[in-house]
Amino acid sequence: MSQLKELWTYLPPRRQRQMFLLLILMLLSSLGEMVSVGSIFPFLSAFSNPENILNNPKLKLIFDVFSIETPIELITLLATGFILTVIIANGIRLITVHFRIRFASAVGADISNQIYHKTLQQSYIFHVSQNSSHLIQTVTVDTDNLTQNVLIPLATLINNAFIIPALITTFIFIDGTIAFGTAILLGGAYIIIYRTRRKLLTRNSKIITEAGQKKIKVVQEGIGGVRDILLSHNQEFFEKVYQKSEYSLKKAKATNNVIAQSPKFFIEALALSAIALLALSLGKNGDFSRVIPILGSLALGAKKLLPTLQETFNSLAKIQGSKASITRVLIGLRRQVNNQLKISAIQSLTPLPLKKELKLEEIWFRYSEETDWVLQNLNLTIQAKTTVAFVGSTGSGKSTTADLILGLLQPQKGSILVDDLPLEGERLYRWQKNIAHVPQSIFLCDGTIAENIAFGVPHEKIDLEQVKKAARLAQIAEFIEYLPAQYDTYVGERGIRLSGGQRQRIGIARALYGDASVIVFDEATSALDNATEKEVMKAIESLSHNFTIIMIAHRLSTVEKCDRIFELSQGQVITEGTYQELLDKSTKFRHMTTAI
Ligand SMILES: Nc1ncnc2c1ncn2[C@@H]1O[C@H](COP(=O)(O)OP(=O)(O)OP(=O)(O)O)[C@@H](O)[C@H]1O
Ligand SMILES: [Mg+2]
Structure with missing residues (x-):
């Protein structure tokens, strides 16, 4: 309950207003139900004993208005009234169902959008320490589950909270004792069943989310690593993991479904037996004129009340069975968005140029408080428009240093200075507009070459001239322009049609x-063969002295021409200088050159 309240606070005010209107509609619909069930009573009474009603002095005025004198006229009037109320009541019900489901779905969409927004706005450090299948599960499956199994049932519950008392009140008008008995009997039975089943529902909800997440993970890993799987023929391992999650997921869902549906049969038997027993006791004294209207109204009432009670139970069961999803959705919603500036404001900032030098001063960094320092008092200075390289053994902190320079990570101690001013606040965002990154493996999106060069720019906003210029500088223009569709050539999700180079x-x-x-080039050529690497290096070298270039490389041949090389070891710069100077100074560096 407190979870649902918290969920409510994340809704935009517009939705809260809509909820209010929906409540009014629900109230109307419950009044409609009351009238439609209530109106069967006079209708059936007139059938069993019309004279009694016609002679009722209290109703005389109404009969005069409609000029009713004979029983058949009376029954026709009541029948027409009954038909009209039933049509109107059901019409309102239909409209309510429509708005109820639409509203709950819209709320689900609001929440899902918010979680995706908040997830994308998290810092890089958050993403490197999270399991992506967990995030995907929350954004997609959990929020969908929330809509289908929490919000829609919740709206139903609220609706029924109007309908059930309305129906019971109608019964009270017809016969107080019977109404009271029905409420206790049916309500009690449902409550008992719900209480005994609640734990199982919650347990299954955990299984459902955990197995769902495992499923996403194994699909990601299986499809992402399909080359290795095909080569090592270990499909079976992945299939087994998938099957295991799939079976437990579906089993838990099925059990929860059965629990949600099962009371119906038990309760229906109970209710119908109760009606039969009631008929017996009412009919004992031979006065059937009272039996028929009461039984008739009760039968109609039961026809309405039983499914409503069942629906209520079903909704409660669904909500209980989705508790784990609610918890995860709330974790997603509670995430703070740290950006001081709005994205639109960041987008309109001008890039911060590097005029003189970039300086890292006494930098200390670690990925979390529980892990060791990765960078320990790192110092280095990069002159503008020079090409520098970071070398060093694996794990020495090269990529981490690059990510700090990119502003993706923030140092715990020390400062990063651009032309003597620290990278903070707005300057950091402006700096990020002036710095780009080429990783070891390029993520290609499903789209054209132009869309992949202007990554994340909406199609109509792509500046084709700029794309061409970039392609020329990257020495790929010739290849692209040779293709029939040129920059509109389609590249598959993983760029299957392009070579590594x-x-x-x-x-x-x-x-x-x-x-x-x-x-920043982080091992941008490491995965290429020597000949292809030379081609790509040519492209990079052609940029030197027009751009400030930071290269991280394992192959020392790629750093030979750099103006300055920093050798890192255990999070510190241990030597720096030109290629030749490092050959003279550093034995480790000499070893590296001979090792390759
Ligand atoms: N997300 C992370 N969480 C915790 N520790 C990390 C994380 N990423 C890297 N590290 C640790 O930081 C250290 C430096 O890693 P980094 O990736 O910067 O090294 P590198 O010099 O780029 O190595 P390589 O040459 O293998 O790419 C390593 O000990 C690594 O285990
Ligand atoms: Mg690295």
Whole structure:
């Protein structure tokens, strides 16, 4: 309950207003139900004993208005009234159902959008420490579950909270004792069943979310690593993990479904037996004129009340069975968005140029408080428009340093200075507009070459001239312009149709598409063969002295021409200088050159 209240606070005010209107509609619909069930009573009474009603002095005025004298006229009037109320009541009910489901779905969409928004706005450090299948599960499956199994049932529950008392009140008008008995009997039975089943529903809800997440993970891993799987023929391992999650997921869902549906049969038997027993006791004294209207109204009432009670139970069961999803959705919603500035404001900032130098001063960094320091008092200075390289053994902190320079990570101690001013607040965002990154493996999106070069820019806003310029600088223009569709050539999700060298050059073109003048290449050529690497290096070298270039490389041949090389070890710069100087100074560096 407190979880649902918290969920409510995340809704935009517009939805809260809509909820209010919906409540009014629900109230109307319950009044409609009352009238439609209530109106069967006079109708059936007139059938069994018309004279009695016709002679009722209290109703005389009404009969005069409609000029009713004979029983058949009376029954026709009541029948017409009954038909009209039933049509109107059901009409209102239909409208309510429509708005109820639409509203709950819209709320589900609001929440899902908010979680995706908040997830994308999290810092890089958040993403490197999270399991992506968990995030995907929350954004997609959990929020969908929330709509289908929490919000829609919840709206139903609220609706029924109007309808059930309305129906019972109608019964009280017809016969107080019977109404009271029915309420206790049916309500009690449902409550007992719900209480005994609640734990199982909650347990299954956990199984459902956990197995669902495992499923996403194994699909991601299986399809992402399909090359290795095909080569090592270990499909069976992935299938087994998938099957296990799938079976337990479906089993838990099925059990919850059965629990939600099962009371119906039990209760229906109970209610019908009760009606039969009631008929017996009412009919004992031989006065059937009272039996028929009461039984008739009760039968209609039961026809309405039983499904409503069942629906209420079903909704409660669904909500209980989705508790784990609610918890996860709330975790997603509670995430704070740290940006001081709105994205639109950031987008309109001008890039911060690097005029003189970039300086890292006494930098200390670790990924979390529980882990060791990755960078320990790291110092280095990069002159504008030079090409520098970070070398060092694996795990020495090269990529981490690059991510700090990119402003993706923030140091716990020390400062990063651009032309002597620290990278903070707005300056950080402006700096990020001036810096681009080419990773070891380029992520290609499903789209055209132009869309991949101008990554994340809406199709109609792509500046084709700029794309061409970037492609030329990245030395891929010739290849692209040779293709029949040129820049509109479609590239599959994983760029299946491009070679490694072409992909990397697309990545370089992407880095050059913006206004960046500082480019970080993190092992951008490491996965390429020697000949292809030379081609890509040519593209990178052609940029030197127009751009500030930071290269991270394992192969030392790629850093030979750099103006300055920093050798990192255990999170510190241990030597720096030109290639030749490092050969003279550093034995480790000499070893690296001979090792390759
Ligand atoms: N997300 C992370 N969470 C915790 N520790 C991390 C994370 N990423 C990297 N590290 C640790 O930080 C250290 C430096 O990693 P980094 O990736 O910067 O090294 P690197 O020099 O780029 O290595 P490589 O040459 O293998 O790419 C390593 O010890 C690594 O285990
Ligand atoms: Mg690295």
